[in-house]
Amino acid sequence: MFIRLSHGLARVRVRYFLKADVSPMSVENQIETFRFTPEELQIDWQDGQTSRLHCVWLRDHCQMPSSRNAQNGQRLMNVTDFPDDLRIEGVTQQANGDLVVAFAPEGHESVFSQAWLLNNCYCLNATFDDRSEAAKTLWDAESFSSLSFTDYQHYCQDERAKRDCLQQVRDHGFALLSGVPCDEGQILEVIRTFGFCRETNYGPLFDVRTVVDPNNLAFSNLGLGCHADNPYRDPVPTVQLLHCLASSTEGGDSILVDGFKAASILRQEAPEHFEQLCRQYLNYRFSDATTELRSRVPMIEVDDRGYVTKVRYNNRSIDTVRLAPESVAAFYQAYRHYAGILERPELKLTFKLRPGDLVVFDNTRVMHARTAFSAGGQRHLQGAYADLDGLYSTLAVLERARNTNELVQGALA
């Protein structure tokens, strides 16, 4: 049944069932009234909120089969396909609450569900963000009374355990596994549980242990200060894993630091230093006999709202600092300030990896370090890189399955 309106008001109460891609925030909210002009559709929701949806935005977000791929929802049209004089000609409401928007001069009709409109309205919903500091739980050493390791077998066999573990990477920037078989290359199997290996000039994986004439300080028994790996790559690997295969040395403790927390402290203590490190692009570089890697990026990267999205701190890998003469002193003040914060004991989460332990962390956020270790005994970590997109995708699918189950159970209750 259709209710035809023209620049008028409709008052319709319809209950609807949410689909899996609808967040819980929209449960029970419905269209109270709606009205339109050629340029805009306005909706008043039962909870008192109002949506103002522009004509071209509605056309660009048409959900009809002629506009979207049915499997993945990707657009089948381009914005240049719309006529310059596009306008809303009419809006009707179906018995189930869906709105049908008619566009002129195309004569095209788009059906939008209430749930879709509510959850995608740009007036009501903040920017989707799962990467910036605004979406994270920032931490320091005191934030964890004890470190929780997830048993690897449990992680592999129980989807909730995997989901919880990947959520820890997303929210805290790291997660810990135990009981990972101490076999060479096992780390690649772990990566396959959530994403894809990022192979580099070190190969698909790398070994961190004392070697003669190391070409990288990581492959010695020296302590290492806080750093993010490989800022000289573009793009930088966004996930790192370290798997402990042997650990019988004195020392060699692992240290993690929340680089977003450190950046927030820097912003609080000296906003001008924070701004300097966001604004100033630097060259990072790694060079050996067979490799020449370079990037030019800021030490702290922020999004369009000013929230930190990535940090790149690696004192070993900054290439020659080339700045305008008047910027050098200010840069080093800011750089030294941030470096000092990263080395504050209260920010350092220190723990010992034992054979079978594995740490996975967001290499764009969490810095890692280690204490020096004795030449006697064995210390062998295998490392590998992956990327956040695969990890976030696996997590999102697991969360989607959970949301669907909860909604179905709620509907049956």
Ligand SMILES: [Fe+2]
């Ligand atoms: Fe490292």
